[in-house]
Amino acid sequence: MNISGLIITYNEEKNIQDVLKCFDFCDEIIIVDSYSTDNTLKIAQMHPKVKIIQNRFEDFTQQRNLALDNAQNDWVLFLDGDERITPQLRKEIIDELGKADKKDAYYFYRKFFFAGKPIRFSGTQSDKNFRLFRKSKARYVAEKKVHETLHVNGTIGVLKNKLLHFSVSDYKTYKEKMIHYGTLKGKELAAKGKNFNLLTQYIKTGFRFFQAYILRLGILDGKEGYQLCYLQSLSVFETYESLKRERDNK
Template sequence: MKNPKISALLITYNEEKNIEEALKSVDFADEIIVLDSYSTDKTIEIIKTKFPAVKLYQNKFEDFTKQRNLCLSYANFEWILFLDADERVTPALKAEILQEIENPKAKDAYYFKRKFFFMGEPVHYSGTQNDKNIRLFKKSVGSYDENKRVHEGLQNLNNPGTLKNYLLHFSFDSYQAYYHKVIHYAQLKAKDLREKNVPYLFVKQISKSIFNFFKMYILKLGILDGKKGIILSYLSALSSFKTYEYLKEEYI
């Protein structure tokens, strides 16, 4: 493919703290598209005043998969770079992206390894040492699995590659922000489980919550992250507990 072009995509809701740096980090893309879920903060104002070339759309949020697939439908170019507003493409990663898509033997999709930050500080363990997500792929081969409302993933991809340089992930600047995300995700995951007719079992709710804490804190070495490791392990356990709590409500 000669002169391959990139569409950089973001879905947003109340990202006034992140949107400017996120958009700057993908300014090398041939087009930037933002699909916003009717933000009530200054997200839209920042985009319109500081990034007039960005193509801005709005759609009421139902779940992450529907938002991503809708945003994907607006893209005009073959290569898709999908970024979360709390992620940043570094100069080294940018160079690797541009080099890779010009490779005649380029794969159809690529994982990005992510360097995780919590409350402004890097997290080295707690499962983040193996964290990676597909962020670069060809539009012709990728779409998001509509059977998952959260932790959405691309389907029909064959043997994705992995880029060497890290994507920076400034996940949350406060405990409260992370807590609210955990609750939101738990509600969506509960709906997925209900649609699959997964029964609510109290024993499973407790056992999965305990195991998730143990897995993140011990097996994934959260203990080496100090206080951050304890917090992240607790929130992982809370995510499981709340998911089954909401699942129980789905059956009422």
Template sequence: MNNQKEKISALIISYNEIGYIEKCVESVTFADEIIVVDSYSTDGTYEYLKNHPKVRVIQHPFSNFTLQKAYALKQAQNDWVLFLDADEVVSEDLKNEIIATVNSDTDIAAYWFYRRFMFQNSPLHFSGWQTDKNYRLFRKSKAQFSDKKIVHETLDVDGKSGILKEKLTHYCYKNYEDYKGKMLRYGRLKAKESFYREKQFNYISYVVKPLWKFFNHYVIRLGFLDGRKGIIISYLNALSDLERFRELKKLEKKNELAYYLLMP
């Protein structure tokens, strides 16, 4: 039991995260409540969460990341929210910094976290992720998820932002098939986002943007210094962009077909 004055709600969304979510949950047991919104996992994740004495698990269908996280945010009982992905872990030093931060006399509404990326169990030092940061700690009363993005969701903050010193550990790469599947799903969601914004498919972007993504991550962002890991990460991130344009083209064709079918 901790002596903190301010209460914290730890929020997580999950789907088939067994083997990773256990470390995530155990790293936030200092929070006053832990709420996990699970999108009907089939690998034992839900059963593990249901039997955990400190976790309140809610099953909710997944539409996109923004809507799922917005739903989870509504469940929080406390103003201070620590929002994690199921494959992220809070270190002891970061835990202490979080507790000290929320109990300080601060007018900051939200805090960015830098992340330490893990390729399986070894660190990924470069490959484009060395400057990655995300909002993870914020006041519920001062922030909401933007409805402009459905993947790599962003937070709209009413107030000042700060950055915590300690890094959040992110186990981004479990194995090749898992990361590939994740990148393909992100690409399809980004295609929907582009389609809703009325961005049109074109062959120049289809060819150039994936090549640029690989070159940017592997060469400019020093992925080659990560060795074989850097090649894999850079390739799969480029594949996500390729999938985005493939899916956007499919969505446009479906839309055209629906239009002609509805014509009198």
């Protein structure tokens, strides 16, 4: 099957073995690595289909587009290190690509896990991303530094089976991740000429928690739901802290 498996990495030694298995039906695997300091690359190099490209990290969009540029095939399957394909989803992907009337890009819905516990609500119930697409018909939008946006110039489909998303291994790691995302988002806003406003920071932070915990039923996910919703709102708070730093440094 003419399809390239793509992944961007940084210190993914705990995930890389399992995520590479998800690419078993791909005829090449491209890894764009941000100079990992753990055993990520040592493990990856044991896989015969892997090609490794190291590139200094500036933002997620740049890394993803670099992976696209190095893929030999038009069809690509792009996964994150914490995502896993089920046997049912694997079969659906293969079946879909075998159709004469296939789309140019496909959304995958994701099933979210917090420290091994499945999360049903907290805003995750509508979580979906493009993971399978033709690179000739799609490109990540350069202005988006985090929560990358794929612009598709073609037809779009949605796969039925969900991708497993083990995004939160523990509270501390996810907190660091959310702060990092917030920092990048703040830089993105600064690049767009946005100004810092303290009232906006607190209103948007509070609303994000209310939206996820109450409106999106995070309260039904128990302790994990509260922690998840809190960290989502923390990311919003850090976005404006980052924006403030960027504007102050100009």
